[in-house]
Amino acid sequence: PWTPLLFQAEPDRSSRNSRLRSFYQQGQVESDAASVGLNVDPCDIDGAGFDPEVYLSKLLQEQPLTSLMAKEQQMVDQIRQLDSDMQTLVYDNYSKFISATDTIRKMKSDFHRMEQEMNNLAESVSAMSQQAADVRQHVGGKRAELKRLAGVSALLHKLQYLLDLPARLTELRREGAHQQAIRAWQQADRSVRRSAELPAYQADPRMQRLLGDLEAQAGSLQDDVLQFVDQGCNHLVSELCILIAVFGDIFPSPESRAKLEAYHESVMRSYLAIVSKRFCLEARESGGTGDSLLVRACDRFHRKLQAMHRLVTEGELSVRALAVVCDAAAERAAAVRAQLDLRLTAALSGLRSQLATAGARSVSLPQLMAGLLTELVDAVKAALAGLQAFLATDVSFSLKPAFRERFCVRAVRQELLAGFLNHQATQCARLAQLSPTPPPLLLLLLSRYCLDFRNSSLHYLCTLADEQFLVPESPQAEALVTPVSELSAVYSDSAAELLQAYVCASGGTLAGMLRKSVDARDWLQGIEPRSVRAVVKRVVEDLAGIDASVSSLYDEAPSGGGGRGGGDRSSDSSASRLARRPLTAASRSQWSATPSTLGNSLLHRLFSDKVDLLGPAEFGRASVVSGVVRLALKTLLECVRLKTFGRYGLQQVQVDCHYLHAFLWRYVSDDSVVHFLLEEILASAAHRCIDPVSMEQSVVELIVERD
């Protein structure tokens, strides 16, 4: 903003002066002005406090005209000079301004060009960075590898140097270059000492990666187990062997040997654990056909490790490999056992539904039982046969005593066979304890099944397994195996329990019918009996059915063993049993359906041993059926005791009892118990009767005869 200042021409000289001065010597003017201001003299023409009026009046008062004239002339000269000075300054400045404008214009055009060049530059730079990024991208992935390779290469060079060193030293010594030899030795010695403390083997990444791969494979069944073994053996085990061999050559000292063993041990431990896991998975999950594959895999694995064992004698590698194989085989046996258990459960529930849907008459119980027996025995035999693959002669571990003991004796003979046989017996017995009782026929059938299984199949299967799996007859082996006699006892117990449950169930059905009929009837009021009550006839009919079922499975007499019942029994046996008691004179005198037998029953009690009315049933038709009869009659007795009878009520009981007496004798093993119970029923009814007048015996017989 100096241009406007230039053109504000002011007449005031001092102001012009000061302005010029301020422009050219800004800083100085201020200090001058300050110093001037201290002693202001209004008459100093160059001073800041110059006052023209005071100066003029002073000149006019003090100076003579000449000097005034001279003064005026002098001042005019000065003014003229100052004007010219100013003019010069203005031109000067103006020319500077012009040249400055020119310079700026020139700069402007120069900058324009520069900008263009700068743009070019930016483009080039960005292209370059793009290319740099591309290069980095391409090269980046391999950089680490390259670096590692470079490192490895350097290391290898060094190692090579170290490995060559003994040879070189010898050569140098032979050539007599001792100086050189010593220098080389010193150099090597330093670096060897430096790395002496490094844990060389733990950080072996390749081995770890192999282990990791195997472990990943061990968790799934996707890959073939043989492939798995091959991979493990060919890569991991082979490398380990090489490592051991090379290492042993290079570092023969005992300390490094111990280190190597520790490393080897840790790798092998991991490897064995992985293999064991994989084998067990294979054993568990593979279906029925998995045996041969698993055996081949085990065999291959065992062979390889045995070979390795020859190389590394420490650590009992061979024993541990065998242990892995044993575990796998035992696991397989356990899997087979689980399949057998499932088979048993399915067979039992199938049988149950078959019996529940089909009526008692439409199925042949011996046939069903034989079917069940064949099915399960065959299943066990098939299971044993499948497992024999582990014992093939070409299998490397099949003859090892440890394997024999673990697999043949413990896994197969004891856990699989004895375990399953025991499980079968207890499963059957469990049905006897179920609270909503299963169909009685199932109980009956299974009781006979347990008995038959004990008699025929139990010993056979155990002997078969002993032969097939070469179970030795040594005390050690016998200590591990549940003896056949013990299993046999379990089967006997189960059979007895099931039979007892059958007696309770079918006796309970009859008893329930009798109980309901006694409860529902009004025994006090009523007409003279004309016939046997329908429910009593029904009980006798049902008893015939029960007898038929039982006799199809059980022989007449209680027998601990022997063949299957039913086969030798004539088909008309049950029909003949429906026949009435032959009314011989003996039987008539022996029992008369009159309630006066109360004393008789007391005598019976006094002089006979306590009759075990409801003792356990034995394995014979008569014992079973009479168990059912006794249960039904005992219930009838108890129900009668809860009622109060009128005369005709009592007579109805008389008729019923006589009917029962006429028909039940066929089914029972001990007639006297039936006698006793029927007498008790009659006596109790008489006791509970408010008008105890009994029916004529002949009339009773007539009514029963008519029915």
Add this chain to the structure above:
Amino acid sequence: SIIKSEIKMDIDDPPVIYGLETQARALCSVPALDDSQQFIIGTQGLRVEHNQLHLLTFDADSNSVSKRIFDHGRDEIWSVSVAPHNPNLCATVFNRVTMDSGTNPSVAKRWCLWKLPEEEDNQTPRHRNSSEDALTSSSLSSVESLQSIGSIELEQQGEPRCLAFHPERAEAVLVSDGGLYQLGLGSGAVRLLAHLPAKDGRSQLRYWHAAWNPHHSAQQVIAACDSGGLRGFDVRCPPSDGPVVVIDNAHNGQARCVDYNPNKQYYLASSGDDGAIRFWDTRQPSNPVKMLRLHKHWACCVQFNPYHDQLVLSGGTDAKVYLTNNRSISSEPVLSLDDDLDDDDDDDDRRQQQPELDEDRTVSVVEEHEDSVYAAVWCATDPWLFASLSYDGRLVISHVPKSEKYRILL
């Protein structure tokens, strides 16, 4: 007597047998105030002129019983119960035969509350029966008469079965064909408090027996049904709410008896026609906690020992009474805890030698009965004494074997 007491340390007292001349089903323990060991039994004689209640007091020193006899008239007694809070208050369920016009006899089950007269010491000394001549109960002793407190007619009552007194309050539940009737017995009169009909949805049930839950101030009662189920009710709820405990198919056949564990909440035992004793936790009614299959025919009664609830008594129509120890489901602490508590080496040795000692087991079987046992009860005042009654009128008072007693106490 010194020698005798020494012998008694080792040998169990023989059971005492008391015989009735008629059949009998009714037996109850009397919670005597003077802690004497009393039982009451009733005769069941249909055509007998004088049915009787026999109040028997057991004398431990002489191992004999003394009796008081009360006349019950022609009515044959089916059930007897004594109020826990008042040993003089008893109830009977009986059969009354009426011969109207001689040709058409009718029989009706009824129930009545009675007051047993106070014993007058100077007038009627207790008649002693030593165990030897107990079989022939003498008729020499004078017969006292009962004082009837009353009975009320109930709607749809049907046949009454038994009456269960409330363990604390002056209340009772009458079990009958028509259901459960909650009765108030206070202030000298009987009144109906609530009626829980024996309905299960649409089907009609018949109750046979019932027991109060002694826990939580006894607000629940559970009944055994002829269908084999158990039904528990809370008397604070309106009858329309239905049962609070439902155990279906507790027994195959009829459920005959039910009893709450006096020391362990929610636990109860039931017995039934399948001969089984089942133990239940009412919070898990689907499966029994434990089952005992001892009786070969109906199991008619089951009762926890009022003090040591591992001891359970049961009687059945197979003429057997079983005393079992069910420690595993009792309120007794488990064995391992015991072992931690006392580090007695001898004790450990003993247990190791006989590990079966602390397992559940049958302690003893009463073999003295020859006919069906319909009732077996613990003595209300002595935890080591129990009585059982068979149909032929034979009452057997037995002791818990000493070995078992010491095993529990020591």
